Amino acid sequence: MGEYIFDRAWARAQDAADPLRDFRGEFLIPPHGEGEQVYLCGNSLGLQPRATRQALLDELDDWARLGVEGHVHGRHPWLPYHREVRDALAEVVGARPDEVVAMNTLTVNLHLLMASFYRPTRERHAILIERNAFPSDRHAVASQIAFHGFDPDHALIELDGDEPGGAISPAAIERALHEHGPRIALVLWPGVQYLTGQAFDLAAIAKLAHAQGCTVGFDLAHAAGNVECNLHDAGADFAAWCSYKYLNSGPGAVAGAFVHERHAGAELPRFEGWWGHREDTRFQMRPEFDPAPGADAWQLSNPPIFSLAPVRVSLEIFRRAGMPRLRERSKRLTGYLEWLIRTRLDDVLEILTPAEPERRGAQLSVRVRAGRDAGRSLFDHLAAQGVLGDWREPDVLRLSPAPLYNRFEDCLALAESVLAWRAGGASWLAP
């Protein structure tokens, strides 16, 4: 950590020397006054790649020029369109191409995958999640439990954080699985926790869950494009993620789903639609369902091309950058932000995110020591300065330097802006 310096020239030199520095130029950074925002919100909505607009216009043109023939003769033919994103999608989450599919949105995919992988019985029908799970995930699992005729009050097990900032230790997960294992049907766990920014060891969790006979699914909303997930090797049964956070594919973009190849061809119950039917015989329009190999079988409808085009553009950028290189850069950037907070702002901000680089992604979650009102005041001050983090009730400020477009200089600007707020005499000291 001694390598970091609080100095603009130093930060600029780091940025100038970075092998990934040119990727920032491929993104549209929102303006602030004459300049640009310090955008630290990629955990919530990633920025727009410059190439996205043209990709959308191309699809509109192909539709205008070709009508229905765009399905076959478009520049990116619509019939096999989801295949154009498959390899890059697999790469970004560490899966095999047949294990992933771009479809629907995240919560929809969680439900579709639980239709196959949450098969409760009288003896084993509980679901294990984290106490502060993203509300949509909690709604999804609670409604699944109720849908199967069980009572969420008993069958939903929520594990509390046991570390100071609210993080959950591996030991706590192990204890919960030991204690409740025989009654747990499904463990649904985040890759990176949205509120604390904690990254989990997916392979370890999958191993513990499987040892207890539980199915394990991962929600990678905050992990995809942020940390290396190695989904295949981790042994997850299924996973789902959205594409508008670190994956920069635009609001409501088409999400991802993963089904491990050991389930390919298995006689799993599944909600089915014509797009999950084998492609080579789909248009024979026969009544029986003949599933496509792998995750493709979970597709229901022909995909929304205007929502998939941005995914294709974005994944192509990830492909060129490469997750291992991005992750290296991310660790240094977030490490710098952490160092700035610990050495300059420790009296103002408490970091909730684990300190070990392996236990977090880009995001640092911080709490203003002086409490919620001071936190809101700081958040508003930062926004007025064009420094954008995001606020999560009750009192968490999330700051995420995204390695594709954020810079050391952005981390420094954040720190300077907090220092200015402190110097302004606000009631920043803890009471």
Ligand SMILES: *Cc1c(COP(=O)(O)O)cnc(C)c1O
């Ligand atoms: C962002 C996020 C969601 C959002 O769900 P959508 O279906 O995309 O609206 C759900 N779960 C988690 C963990 C998230 O981080």
